[in-house]
Amino acid sequence: MRYLIMAEGEGDGELLLGRCAAVEGLFTDPPPPPREVLVLRGCAPGVRAEWLGAASVVGRTESGFEVWWTLVDAEVLSVAPHTGNPALVDVTIGAGVLPDDWHRHADGPFVRFELTTGRGAVRAVTRSATDGLVADRAAAEPLPLRLVGCEPAEPMRAALRKRRGRHPGYTELWSLDDTGRVMDRRAIGFDAEWTRPSVLGGALVDVLLSVDADGLPGLAARPAWRLWRAGPPQRAGSWRELDAAGRHAWLMLAMRRERPAGPDRSGGEYHLAGAGLRDEPGLHCAIGEALLGPGGYYGWGWDALFDSLCGGFGLVPPFTLVWHDFAATERELAGEHDPAAGPGYPEELARELEERGVTVLRA
Known part of the structure; x- marks a missing residue:
């Protein structure tokens, strides 16, 4: 059984x-959501027609209340002058929109919308109206x-x-x-x-x-599950053969893995192999492995990593992380980064680790 x-x-x-x-x-896998056409009106110029892939739009009210709409296979279809102000543009997007009714709980009208495709990669911002975004959508059918x-x-x-x-x-x-x-x-x-x-x-x-x-878990998780079926991984780097979705599935399995009882340790020097990570899930697989061994879990993303630093996952600061091939990590994760937004994800993450008591040596 x-x-x-x-x-x-x-x-x-x-x-x-x-x-x-x-x-x-x-x-x-559930069927993809139906395709829709959305328009962000009155955006600052600089946006171009391009395929975005996974994206999101966040809407904010004056009080700071936020609602996130997840876009599937998003594409900027056109960028045209805004009729009310030719210095601004209207951005037309084609995408599947996952159903979410959080907009019903907003405490006032939305005063800002941001189109993003990754951490720090803001593609468009508007304080004007949007067409087609704030709407009730049918929930996905059960499977x-x-x-x-x-x-x-x-x-x-x-x-x-x-x-x-x-x-x-x-x-x-x-x-x-x-x-x-x-x-x-x-x-x-x-x-x-x-x-x-x-x-x-x-x-x-x-x-x-x-x-x-x-x-x-979905179809993309199957390869990761096959690797874990024999038991917790014993070989370093097994996750490297997986694609980005498979690496995310690997992180979910690592997160659910039973951890040894007892107090967290601190101190010591740990080595992160930074070449060949390819994406953010790969980076977080490598961090968990560097700190806790094969199949180790130390967060599946930005927020989860810093939650792990607070304890309960086997290791807390202070400790030293030697990040080998740091420049290679930055090159491989540069695709979703807008240089105008500041440092890339690896450098931003390293700086945040240092602020929280981890000595990061970029090798």
Whole structure:
């Protein structure tokens, strides 16, 4: 049995709903959101028509309340003079927009919008109106997840006896590696469409669930999961063979890895191999490995890294980080950086580490 279906039990305990041999649909990607055309009106000049890829627009109210709209496969379609002020431009964007209703909670009208494509890479700013952005969008349809070869415990049997099998509480799917350790925990709920005798035979059953699309790891995570199936990685640099999405999945698995009990240590010298990282997920894989060994986790991004410095992840400042091939890291991560915005991501991160008690030696 490679998977456990767990729910909240009494107090802080956990309740076993059932076990199953396999899961079909775990690595399914949701369909992309429908394409839309958005217009940011009255932007400063300097924007050009280009493909952006993953991007976002952040809207701010006068009080500082922020709403983020995530854009999928975004492209600046055109840049034209603004009708009210020819010194400004209207920026037309084609993109899929992920549904998000946070704009309903804004405490006033939005007074500023920024189009960004990465840390510090602001492509356009407007204090004027936008067309098509602030709107209610339909939530993504749930996806099917089939539990194959289930051995239900009584709480699951009770849910399945209902006309529509639902467990009322918070429910997770735990994935086990070959050593029996929990490799991943994922909130899926328990909303059963049907139950049938299992294709594996015996007294087992197969169960079809409907789950939220954002609860699944997605297709890009499969290569990283294969590397972790045998147990926590023992070989340095295994993550280097993955693409950016696979490296992000690697970081999520590393984050969920059980950490040794006991107090955090400090001091010592650690060596970061800075060549061949390619992207920000690669950099954070390398940092976790440098500080805590193969499969080590020390944050999956900027904020998570600095949360790790506060303790609970095995190492706290002061310590020394020798960043080898620092110039190579800067070159490889330069694609999303606008030089006018200040130092690049590696240099900015190094400076912030130094402010928080880490000695960074750029080699």
